[in-house]
Amino acid sequence: MEIIKSNAALQTILKSSRWAGKSIGLVPTMGFLHAGHLSLMRRARQENDLVVVSIFVNPTQFGPNEDLDAYPRDAERDTELLLSENVDIAFFPLAEEIYPRGFTTYVTVEGPMTQVLCAKSRPTHFRGVTTIVAKLFHLVSPDKAYFGQKDAQQVAVIQQMVKDLDFDLQVVACPIKRETDGLAMSSRNTYLSARQRADAVVLFQSLTEAQQMIAGGERSASAVVRSIETRIKPVQDAIIDYISVVDAKTLADMERLEGEILIALAVKFGKTRLIDNIRITI
Amino acid sequence: MEIIKSNAALQTILKSSRWAGKSIGLVPTMGFLHAGHLSLMRRARQENDLVVVSIFVNPTQFGPNEDLDAYPRDAERDTELLLSENVDIAFFPLAEEIYPRGFTTYVTVEGPMTQVLCAKSRPTHFRGVTTIVAKLFHLVSPDKAYFGQKDAQQVAVIQQMVKDLDFDLQVVACPIKRETDGLAMSSRNTYLSARQRADAVVLFQSLTEAQQMIAGGERSASAVVRSIETRIKPVQDAIIDYISVVDAKTLADMERLEGEILIALAVKFGKTRLIDNIRITI
Numbered sequence: 001m002e003i004i005k006s007n008a009a010l011q012t013i014l015k016s017s018r019w020a021g022k023s024i025g026l027v028p029t030m031g032f033l034h035a036g037h038l039s040l041m042r043r044a045r046q047e048n049d050l051v052v053v054s055i056f057v058n059p060t061q062f063g064p065n066e067d068l069d070a071y072p073r074d075a076e077r078d079t080e081l082l083l084s085e086n087v088d089i090a091f092f093p094l095a096e097e098i099y100p101r102g103f104t105t106y107v108t109v110e111g112p113m114t115q116v117l118c119a120k121s122r123p124t125h126f127r128g129v130t131t132i133v134a135k136l137f138h139l140v141s142p143d144k145a146y147f148g149q150k151d152a153q154q155v156a157v158i159q160q161m162v163k164d165l166d167f168d169l170q171v172v173a174c175p176i177k178r179e180t181d182g183l184a185m186s187s188r189n190t191y192l193s194a195r196q197r198a199d200a201v202v203l204f205q206s207l208t209e210a211q212q213m214i215a216g217g218e219r220s221a222s223a224v225v226r227s228i229e230t231r232i233k234p235v236q237d238a239i240i241d242y243i244s245v246v247d248a249k250t251l252a253d254m255e256r257l258e259g260e261i262l263i264a265l266a267v268k269f270g271k272t273r274l275i276d277n278i279r280i281t282i
Numbered sequence: 283m284e285i286i287k288s289n290a291a292l293q294t295i296l297k298s299s300r301w302a303g304k305s306i307g308l309v310p311t312m313g314f315l316h317a318g319h320l321s322l323m324r325r326a327r328q329e330n331d332l333v334v335v336s337i338f339v340n341p342t343q344f345g346p347n348e349d350l351d352a353y354p355r356d357a358e359r360d361t362e363l364l365l366s367e368n369v370d371i372a373f374f375p376l377a378e379e380i381y382p383r384g385f386t387t388y389v390t391v392e393g394p395m396t397q398v399l400c401a402k403s404r405p406t407h408f409r410g411v412t413t414i415v416a417k418l419f420h421l422v423s424p425d426k427a428y429f430g431q432k433d434a435q436q437v438a439v440i441q442q443m444v445k446d447l448d449f450d451l452q453v454v455a456c457p458i459k460r461e462t463d464g465l466a467m468s469s470r471n472t473y474l475s476a477r478q479r480a481d482a483v484v485l486f487q488s489l490t491e492a493q494q495m496i497a498g499g500e501r502s503a504s505a506v507v508r509s510i511e512t513r514i515k516p517v518q519d520a521i522i523d524y525i526s527v528v529d530a531k532t533l534a535d536m537e538r539l540e541g542e543i544l545i546a547l548a549v550k551f552g553k554t555r556l557i558d559n560i561r562i563t564i
Binding site for chain 2: 109
């Protein structure tokens with residue numbers, strides 16, 4: 001595995017691979033890797049000649065009062081995991097190269113897609129995501145790029161960007177990885193106290209119950225939202241940010257459930273904001 | 283020469299060229315070609331195996347009260363000129379493919395560079411430029427892209443975008459082409475009445491005189507601006523939009539002249555807005 005820090009070194013090594021006709025799979029991450037990330041790497045490993053994983057806690061996707069400084073980091077452990085997953089290139093970009101003095105260009109997906117769900121409490125988040133992802137796409141020129149479906153809105157926004165700006169690559173959305181009790185894996189789970197960690201299982205439980213309601217014939221979005229709300233509200237420390245039922249592709253609100261739908265939620269346990277979702281075809 | 287209209291056809295033909303190891307030069311234009319455009323194509327022809335010219339009157343770079351509908355078009359004449367310049371691929375994109383229903387992603391260079399000069403009277407212009415240019419870069423993946431220095435601010439903004447977003451290509455800025463009397467070539471010159479056309483020569487004359495003042499030792503930006511203003515103001519029909527002396531790279535205002543400077547102006551003759559500039563190293 002090559003461990004690369006500078007943009008120029010990355011582009012040099014990839015140019016020779018591309019000339020050799022190798023297909024490239026990119027897995028962009030913020031590190032502190034868990035089984036969710038590893039599942040993306042395995043999928044990339046199956047589908048490409050060369051696997052590039054980037055590890056960069058991207059400052060532009062954090063708001064001023066968010067957890068940028070506290071975000072967990074462990075480069076040594078991450079490197080071991082990348083080695084064990086047979087990754088070809090580990091890219092640890094330098095913040096000063098990614099955002100040099102005078103940096104001023106942003107890629108923005110406008111419209112409802114970046115105004116709903118997480119965007120309500122994180123208004124500049126997706127602009128940071130699309131900008132860093134566009135930069136990584138330019139630096140790596142992957143054939144395929146892998147993202148976890150846990151960040152469902154992120155996946156939708158990136159797919160919109162790729163389509164609108166004619167990026168010549170395929171976005172691959174991979175299923176959510178969960179702990180044995182159902183909690184969606186997240187680097188932020190490490191923030192939870194023991195009790196919060198135990199309580200957080202309510203997120204997946206409430207989503208599963210909603211899924212059962214819909215399987216049983218429920219077609220009202222507000223009834224589904226109410227049922228999830230009723231399950232989560234009594235939990236100590238849990239403060240609901242949002243519970244939404246939307247069109248899975250456009251993220252537009254819907255009342256009568258049909259087609260591909262996404263039930264998404266964000267809940268704070270103390271200072272820790274967790275998200276989860278479930279995608280259902282009706 | 284291949285005449286291509288669809289994005290998919292363009293990408294297919296270019297993929298085979300790229301696999302054959304050919305270098306690609308891109309000349310993005312809005313058509314109604316003149317000798318300025320042709321000079322870009324000749325430079326691209328010298329420096330690349332394959333020359334791609336795009337012809338697209340890009341709606342997103344026109345403001346609501348600008349000349350989008352009136353902008354001159356002549357696809358037949360343009361095609362003949364492209365043939366005579368030995369261009370390999372003429373790309374006439376379809377507006378509905380470039381901006382399909384639901385299009386919502388923009389690339390924006392923020393900050394002073396897109397707030398000064400032309401941006402003051404055309405606030406959404408550069409966002410339209412950077413968005414279409416990013417799309418063309420993705421569709422063509424050129425090694426080099428050629429732009430005329432007449433649109434000096436456009437060149438500076440595109441160079442900033444390329445640097446900030448890590449586009450793997452080189453922006454080549456080519457010298458302004460002028461009519462024999464000095465008027466900078468522009469598709470918009472066709473709008474001018476005979477008298478306006480004759481009067482418009484004052485733009486280049488005033489820039490040349492400014493250059494001579496500076497060669498003679500003048501180092502005050504406001505003195506230079508005043509001298510240009512004094513030359514243009516008396517001209518019938520001429521309404522000054524701006525006359526500015528700025529740092530050639532950052533476009534930041536300066537008072538004491540030093541280094542690489544750009545003297546840029548925009549003047550309206552009736553409804554026709556003309557721009558011109560001169561770059562001087564002190």
